[in-house]
Each structure stands twice: as structure tokens, then as C-alpha cells.
Amino acid sequence: MLIRAAYLTRERPDEVRGFYRRVFRAGGWQVANVEYTGDVWHFLVLRGGREAGVEVLPRGESSEVKIEISGPAGGAQESGASAGGSKR
Secondary structure (H helix, E strand, O other): EEEEEEEEEEEOOOHHHHHHHHHHOOOOEEEEEEEEEEEEEEEEEEEEEEEEEOOOOOOOOOEEEEEEOOOOOOOOOOEEEEEEEEOO
């Protein structure tokens, strides 16, 4: 299974980065890797059999966020906050 999403927000990259740090902690995601390349934050997080990549890119005074979540198709359903911060 692979899910991709992207969105724009009016928040600055540091605020978005802080939001995702809180989401990762609250949702039980383990941060496996964090990179800062140029102006882009790259997060790799793990939870159970799922892996998520989150990129936070500056867009002027705003930010763009790209999320990719992969994991096994079918199987046990997970509950709680996703890497995107919403409930399923």
C-alpha cells in the first residue's frame, strides 16, 4: 500500500516542522531519520509495519508539505493519529 499527499499551508516551515514533531510523538511514530538539505526538512518515521516520509519545503512566507506513507496492504488496521495528523 502506498499513499501520497501534498498540500500548501500559510504557516512557515519551522511552525510546520514543530507541528509534525508533535504529531509523531502523539501518534507513536519513531523518527528514524531527519535531514535538512538546503531549505527542505526531510523526516522518515516508522510505526508498526508502516513507514512515512514527510518533506517540509518553504514557499515564500508559506510552506509546502509532501507526505508518503507505505505499509502492508490489508492486515490489521491501525488506529490513532496518522503521520498527517488526522484520525482514521
